[in-house]
Amino acid sequence: MGEKQKVVITKLVIDALKPRELSIIDLAAILCSIDKVEQVSISVREVDVKTETIRITVQGNDLEYPIISDVLVESGIAIRSIDEVSAEKP
Amino acid sequence: MSSSHNLSSVETLLIANRERGRRTTRAISERIKVLKRIKFYIDTLDAGGILRRYFVMNGFDGALAVMGIIVGSYMTRALNPRFIVGASIGASIAMAVSGFVGAFITERAERLREIKELERSLFTSLDKSVLKQAVNMITLLAAVIDAIAPLLFALISITPFVLSMWSLLPVEIAFYSSLTIICLLLFSLGALLARISDENLLKYGLYMLTSGLAVSILGLLLGGVL
Numbered sequence: 001m002g003e004k005q006k007v008v009i010t011k012l013v014i015d016a017l018k019p020r021e022l023s024i025i026d027l028a029a030i031l032c033s034i035d036k037v038e039q040v041s042i043s044v045r046e047v048d049v050k051t052e053t054i055r056i057t058v059q060g061n062d063l064e065y066p067i068i069s070d071v072l073v074e075s076g077i078a079i080r081s082i083d084e085v086s087a088e089k090p
Numbered sequence: 091m092s093s094s095h096n097l098s099s100v101e102t103l104l105i106a107n108r109e110r111g112r113r114t115t116r117a118i119s120e121r122i123k124v125l126k127r128i129k130f131y132i133d134t135l136d137a138g139g140i141l142r143r144y145f146v147m148n149g150f151d152g153a154l155a156v157m158g159i160i161v162g163s164y165m166t167r168a169l170n171p172r173f174i175v176g177a178s179i180g181a182s183i184a185m186a187v188s189g190f191v192g193a194f195i196t197e198r199a200e201r202l203r204e205i206k207e208l209e210r211s212l213f214t215s216l217d218k219s220v221l222k223q224a225v226n227m228i229t230l231l232a233a234v235i236d237a238i239a240p241l242l243f244a245l246i247s248i249t250p251f252v253l254s255m256w257s258l259l260p261v262e263i264a265f266y267s268s269l270t271i272i273c274l275l276l277f278s279l280g281a282l283l284a285r286i287s288d289e290n291l292l293k294y295g296l297y298m299l300t301s302g303l304a305v306s307i308l309g310l311l312l313g314g315v316l
Binding site: 074 | 220
């Protein structure tokens with residue numbers, strides 16, 4: 001019988017809405033300090049009076065989405081959708 | 091809008107790594123020094139300006155209130171150091187309490203209104219977010235500055251009369267020294283504003299000083315008449 005191999009998430013692309021008060025530089029550093037996150041890139045897609053629509057790309061080894069989403073919520077970010085996921089068997 | 095701090099301060103920002111189930115929550119806030127966190131909150135809400143305004147306006151009020159008491163005592167030929175120190179401390183405590191309560195309530199109301207508008211724009215609650223924490227901290231900070239500024243300026247202004255109370259300084263010298271200290275404080279406040287706005291130091295210093303001089307000259311003239 002073959003053993004089940006653990007599948008790890010290596011990339012997440014999240015579409016989110018953020019308040020303009022929070023800088024994407026700060027947000028990138030906050031996300032990058034999470035365990036197992038190795039790389040973060042954030043791009044601003046749309047700018048509104050009070051908010052900005054951003055695309056967050058998080059890469060690492062064995063990413064934990066619940067933790068990432070909790071951190072985003074605590075930073076005042078509203079997650080709209082997960083647009084892309086990469087998973088692999090290490 | 092905050093965009094001007096470097097990554098070394100950013101790495102100490104408030105973030106919680108929550109782990110579901112058996113693993114424990116590790117909050118980086120335990121490692122954050124209080125001052126760095128306060129700076130982050132001030133930068134995030136762009137609150138530096140309002141805090142500076144509270145400091146200058148209320149420091150101005152404190153200094154001029156003491157000047158009014160001193161000049162009023164002179165006008166009525168009642169230059170009693172004990173009375174002046176007591177009245178000034180009483181007035182500055184009243185200003186501190188009024189400043190704290192007033193600033194706390196008004197800042198909180200304004201900032202919560204902004205948070206609620208943001209929640210409507212984001213379609214999400216910000217109760218657990220760093221923005222709500224920043225609002226709470228900035229509200230408290232504004233209230234504390236609003237309280238401390240008049241108290242500090244008033245206490246500095248009456249120092250010569252405190253010395254006079256202990257018979258270390260003659261009353262007349264305490265009177266003129268106190269007025270001089272108040273004028274210097276007012277000039278310094280003006281200079282601070284000039285520094286902030288990159289304007290002429292002397293001009294702003296003199297603007298503030300003139301207001302103080304107007305009170306003292308008026309008082310001294312009326313004192314001559316009464």
